[in-house]
Amino acid sequence: MNQQIKTIGIVAGGPNVLAADLKMYDEMVDCWIGADEGCSALLHQNLSIDLAIGDFDSISEENVLIVSQKAKEMIRYPVEKDETDLELAIEHAVALAPNRVLLFGVTGGRMDHTLANVQQLIRFSQVEIPATIIDPQNTIQLYKPGEYQVIKDNTYSNVSFLSFSEKVTGLSLKGFYYPLNGYSLSWGSTRCLSNKLLSKKGTFSFTSGILIMIKSRDVLLT
Numbered sequence: 368m369n370q371q372i373k374t375i376g377i378v379a380g381g382p383n384v385l386a387a388d389l390k391m392y393d394e395m396v397d398c399w400i401g402a403d404e405g406c407s408a409l410l411h412q413n414l415s416i417d418l419a420i421g422d423f424d425s426i427s428e429e430n431v432l433i434v435s436q437k438a439k440e441m442i443r444y445p446v447e448k449d450e451t452d453l454e455l456a457i458e459h460a461v462a463l464a465p466n467r468v469l470l471f472g473v474t475g476g477r478m479d480h481t482l483a484n485v486q487q488l489i490r491f492s493q494v495e496i497p498a499t500i501i502d503p504q505n506t507i508q509l510y511k512p513g514e515y516q517v518i519k520d521n522t523y524s525n526v527s528f529l530s531f532s533e534k535v536t537g538l539s540l541k542g543f544y545y546p547l548n549g550y551s552l553s554w555g556s557t558r559c560l561s562n563k564l565l566s567k568k569g570t571f572s573f574t575s576g577i578l579i580m581i582k583s584r585d586v587l588l589t
Contacts, residue, residue, distance in 0.1 A: 373397050375469070377453070380425055386408055401438070405452075405472050453484060461490065466496075475502065485500065507579065512537075517571060522584060524584060531578060534551060534554075537575065538578070544563045
């Protein structure tokens with residue numbers, strides 16, 4: 368993995384019911400990293416594993432052997448360690464300096480894992496690597512102050528904004544059903560939930576703080 372990598376896909380071991388169709392993203396991903404049980408998801412969808420990483424305490428030794436045979440590279444850590452398997456995968460991804468990172472299998476299941484995994488987006492923000500969490504119902508991205516364009520996504524048509532920092536100031540939304548101009552968004556506010564774009568694209572901007580953008584869709588339960 369010495370060549371320049373444009374897009375890295377990291378797959379963690381989230382619940383199978385919330386697993387994304389990884390094959391949809393295979394053409395745009397140059398390097399797949401499986402974090403522990405995420406390797407099983409890659410193998411299940413017949414995708415290559417460029418790097419398998421973690422303590423592998425979530426899968427059987429038989430499956431660990433299969434992963435070791437299928438993966439182009441494997442790094443195994445002791446179970447007793449300070450970092451989660453996802454953190455280890457993220458550190459290796461950052462070291463490769465890609466243009467962007469897509470994260471799968473990091474939401475759902477235990478809420479402590481989900482919240483901690485969303486917070487991992489700050490690591491990419493610190494090194495200016497765009498990163499997106501993707502599951503069948505949501506995409507999640509983190510932003511620093513600036514102006515950004517949003518493209519309408521027919522799959523994830525709802526667009527919500529939450530303050531990742533204690534406060535986001537100067538938030539303006541243009542091209543949205545509910546526009547804003549210079550709004551201060553604080554922790555606990557639901558003012559910016561469930562918005563929609565009026566046309567193919569819109570813009571949002573803010574002057575301070577850290578902002579989360581979540582694109583989502585409703586899923587009908589049967």
